[in-house]
Amino acid sequence: MEYLQIEKNASPYTVKYYLNDLETFFSFLNGEGIDQLNQPDQRTVRVFLTSLYNKQLSRRSVSRKISSLKSFYKFLERENMVLANPFMNITLPKKDKPIPGFLYKEELEKLFEVNDLSDPLGQRNQAILETLYGTGIRVSECEQLNIRDIDFSIGTLFVTGKGRKERYVPFGNFAEKALESYINDGRNKLLSKGKNSAESVFLNARGGALTARGIRLILNKMVEKAALTVHVHPHKLRHTFATHLLNEGADLRSVQELLGHENLSSTQIYTHVTKDHLREVYMNSHPRAHN
Structure with missing residues (x-):
């Protein structure tokens, strides 16, 4: 949280969503019996993504969660808490681009x-x-x-x-x-x-x-x-x-x-x-x- 607020100048909304995304991931890891942050690999990430799509989340939501977790693991790498970022080579799903509504x-x-x-x-x-x-x-x-x-x-x-x-x-x-x-x-x-x-x-x-x-x-x-x-x-x-x-x-x-x-x-x-x-x-x- 300090890193997001102080170094990244993140807004309170961004911090809130990042923390929600982390909780979703930790909950998934608990279900998989994984209790160390350096244990997830790309296979774990693919299973996680499948679980998100099974919940029928929009591409936009899935994309945000991947982005949050990629950023989180970059932070862990910087702090020498993990050796690799399992989200590094995961490509973000293309977002739906709805045309913004406007008033006449x-x-x-x-x-x-x-x-x-x-x-x-x-x-x-x-x-x-x-x-x-x-x-x-x-x-x-x-x-x-x-x-x-x-x-x-x-x-x-x-x-x-x-x-x-x-x-x-x-x-x-x-x-x-x-x-x-x-x-x-x-x-x-x-x-x-x-x-x-x-x-x-x-x-x-x-x-x-x-x-x-x-x-x-x-x-x-x-x-x-x-x-x-x-x-x-x-x-x-x-x-x-x-x-x-x-x-x-x-x-x-x-x-x-x-x-x-x-x-x-x-x-x-x-x-x-x-x-x-x-x-x-x-x-x-x-x-x-x-x-």
Whole structure:
């Protein structure tokens, strides 16, 4: 745990999943009568993989478990606790690549109209919505935003992402107005209800810092008010941010920077385009699309 937290800068979620994966493996080893970490070999690993597939786990889950255990055995090798890594030559199963869901502009319009902007919580909810869609930041990054991270003079957020990687993300007029309105009015009213002076941008009804779970619940309530039949979670707003940028002609590298992706391959899942956009591009671009 110390190695993951301190040396690898892993998030609490990553540490939690790694430990769960280790417990699954240790439970399997106990069932096989193996009680030493240097005993498993490639045959043991193959039997383990078969047991995972028998549980009908998705390729994504199996892939993550292999990755966790490969990393764990690398750590054991470094600490001279084992001589070889039995997971070293195990190839990760190809992941299913579902196309990320996104919202159409008409659906977004309905969401932006549901909040009462004269109410502190309404102002907060509008600011959350405008921030998530206007910047594409993750819900964990939104949860961690502090007042000092917002620079209204140049219109940027200072964001700490996965692996504590830092980046600046610009925001536009709508997010700026919503944030200013909330920070100058609603947030002060919420702050007066709390005992401590919270630094967090987004506060709950008691004046404390709003959690990621709280942000998800707020979005769900907005969806109910807008009478939308689609499921909207914070990540769907991130998907929508990326899809809309690419559909309007933004280049992939810029979107990669905005999203805080380490690898371009992570951003490439957004290169799907809507049928309407595809038709529009064709009609406007192909020499023989019109008479």
